[in-house]
Amino acid sequence: MKQLQLLMGMPITVEILDASATEADIERVFAYFRFIDETFSTYKEESEISKINRGELAEEEYSDAVKMILALSEQTRQETHGYFDIERDGFIDPSGIVKGWAIFQAAQMLKEAGFGNFYIDAGGDIQVAGTKNGHPWRVGIRNPFNRNENVKVLSITDKGVATSGTAIRGQHIYNPYQPQRTIQDIVSLTVIGPNVYEADRFATAAFAMGKKGIYFIEQLAGFEGYMIDSSARATYTSNFERYVLKDDKTA
Amino acid sequence: MKKTIVSAILIGIFMLYCFLHAANAIAIVPTTATTSRSSSSSTSAATATATSGTTSTPVATSTSASTYKNGTYTGSVADAQWGVVQVQVVIQNGEIINVQFLQYPNERNRSVEINSYADPILVNEAIKAQSAKVDIVSGATDTSQAFIQSLSNALSQAQG
Numbered sequence: 001m002k003q004l005q006l007l008m009g010m011p012i013t014v015e016i017l018d019a020s021a022t023e024a025d026i027e028r029v030f031a032y033f034r035f036i037d038e039t040f041s042t043y044k045e046e047s048e049i050s051k052i053n054r055g056e057l058a059e060e061e062y063s064d065a066v067k068m069i070l071a072l073s074e075q076t077r078q079e080t081h082g083y084f085d086i087e088r089d090g091f092i093d094p095s096g097i098v099k100g101w102a103i104f105q106a107a108q109m110l111k112e113a114g115f116g117n118f119y120i121d122a123g124g125d126i127q128v129a130g131t132k133n134g135h136p137w138r139v140g141i142r143n144p145f146n147r148n149e150n151v152k153v154l155s156i157t158d159k160g161v162a163t164s165g166t167a168i169r170g171q172h173i174y175n176p177y178q179p180q181r182t183i184q185d186i187v188s189l190t191v192i193g194p195n196v197y198e199a200d201r202f203a204t205a206a207f208a209m210g211k212k213g214i215y216f217i218e219q220l221a222g223f224e225g226y227m228i229d230s231s232a233r234a235t236y237t238s239n240f241e242r243y244v245l246k247d248d249k250t251a
Numbered sequence: 252m253k254k255t256i257v258s259a260i261l262i263g264i265f266m267l268y269c270f271l272h273a274a275n276a277i278a279i280v281p282t283t284a285t286t287s288r289s290s291s292s293s294t295s296a297a298t299a300t301a302t303s304g305t306t307s308t309p310v311a312t313s314t315s316a317s318t319y320k321n322g323t324y325t326g327s328v329a330d331a332q333w334g335v336v337q338v339q340v341v342i343q344n345g346e347i348i349n350v351q352f353l354q355y356p357n358e359r360n361r362s363v364e365i366n367s368y369a370d371p372i373l374v375n376e377a378i379k380a381q382s383a384k385v386d387i388v389s390g391a392t393d394t395s396q397a398f399i400q401s402l403s404n405a406l407s408q409a410q411g
Contacts, residue, residue, distance in 0.1 A: 004347050006402070010392050011350055123392035132386055142390030143378065147352055151378040153385055165391030190389055214373060228378055235375045245383055 005030050008037045008099070010123030016110065017117040017132060025113060029106045029120065036102040039065055042093050053091045069094050072101065072201075080205035080216070100162060100200025103127050107196070120196075125162040127196040138245060144188040144228055151234065152190075152226060155245040160196030164189050164207035165228075188228040189213055192243055199223070319345050319409040326405030328354065340405045350402065 002015035003026050014029050041047045048066050051057045062070070073086045073094055086094045103120050107127040110118055117130030119137060128137040136157040140150030144165055154161065165188035189207045193199030202223060206213030214235050217225035224240040319342040326338045337354040340347055 002348075004349070006347065011347075013387075119387055121387050124388065124390040125392075126387050126389055128387070137387065138383065138385045140381075140385035140388040142388050143380065144391065145378075147390070149380045150382075150385060150388065151380060153381045153383045161389045163389045163391055188391060218373065232378050233375055234378045235373050237373065245381070247381065247383060 001026060007033045013121040015119055016115050018115045021115060029109065032106050032109065033102060036098060040094060040098045042095065069098060069101065073097050076201045083208045084201060084205035096204045097201050099125055100197040104195050104197035125196055125200050127160050128156055129158055131157055141190045141226055145232060153245040154243045156192065156243055160193050160199040162191050162196055162200035162203040164203040186210060186227055186229050190226045191217055192224045194222050324405040324408040326401035329400040336401050338401045338405060340409065342409050
């Protein structure tokens with residue numbers, strides 16, 4: 001059973017393969033995403049985050065969900081040497097952590113309901129559980145220069161995958177004074193982690209680090225990454241290849 | 252007066268978003284879906300900043316109910332500054348089952364010489380397509396205003 005809805009300005013897809021799954025199970029997941037959007041959207045005037053940014057809520061009035069996200073954001077800020085920071089100019093925007101967290105929580109809901117084979121994809125950040133038709137889930141890493149193409153196909157189960165990047169823009173910076181020097185600003189960074197929350201927050205922080213980001217992922221135990229730079233070259237962590245689907249040589 | 256402050260804050264937040272987005276892919280995007288219908292005062296090819304002032308219905312609310320007519324709908328061509336974006340949505344049993352890109356900015360890279368520097372630990376390769384069939388695709392979130400515009404347009408057609 002599979003459904004796609006547009007929420008938080010992006011397509012969110014939920015597919016549950018377990019035969020016992022019903023419409024209502026999927027609807028509960030989408031209801032949860034709607035709650036997340038209402039609470040954390042910086043574009044909704046009535047969201048709790050907007051109220052906090054307008055100074056209308058005292059800290060003791062924050063909901064548990066907001067307190068949790070603020071605590072996780074602070075923890076991530078410290079773990080990423082300050083590269084992940086939800087605060088800027090006195091405003092907070094926790095969207096860099098909320099999505100991964102929400103997908104992860106939604107996946108936990110499905111697990112608690114007894115489902116073992118499913119995926120949740122919110123705007124390209126993905127949690128997979130179990131298998132599809134007996135094989136691990138196949139997750140493509142989209143080519144940031146050509147969205148009809150995948151540059152890698154991953155074969156994974158019970159993992160999270162998140163990509164940070166600038167897919168639609170493809171910025172190029174060129175230094176005319178040093179033409180021989182490639183400016184390796186990065187275009188896309190995909191992280192595979194134990195779950196989508198972990199993958200997403202570290203992908204976001206590592207992307208902000210620029211070219212150094214992939215080395216940050218390299219040192220994290222249990223994480224692998226694939227970084228694509230503006231000259232269409234990729235750098236990947238030392239154990240990344242174990243997740244890449246082996247192509248059928250006869251094909 | 253209140254309105255002025257609110258709109259100043261909204262524009263401020265949006266500019267902040269644009270700025271952040273330049274350095275980083277931010278997960279949650281503006282849900283200001285500017286459809287190309289007459290209700291929107293901004294032009295369809297308006298830049299992101301120009302459309303930020305309009306507070307229209309989020310895409311989400313109009314999609315939660317199964318109100319769409321079955322079929323395939325092609326959205327308007329929207330200017331993404333680096334090229335154009337056009338999407339197509341497929342509706343089945345009143346629900347969106349697929350969103351496809353018909354057009355998108357597809358800049359070819361300048362051919363630049365590759366810097367000989369590479370960290371000795373990590374492998375470096377030129378990207379190339381792997382064509383195996385996939386179940387899901389991971390990529391940067393499609394957060395551009397142009398995407399939302401073209402999509403909203405396609406969905407408004409689906410609503411008939």
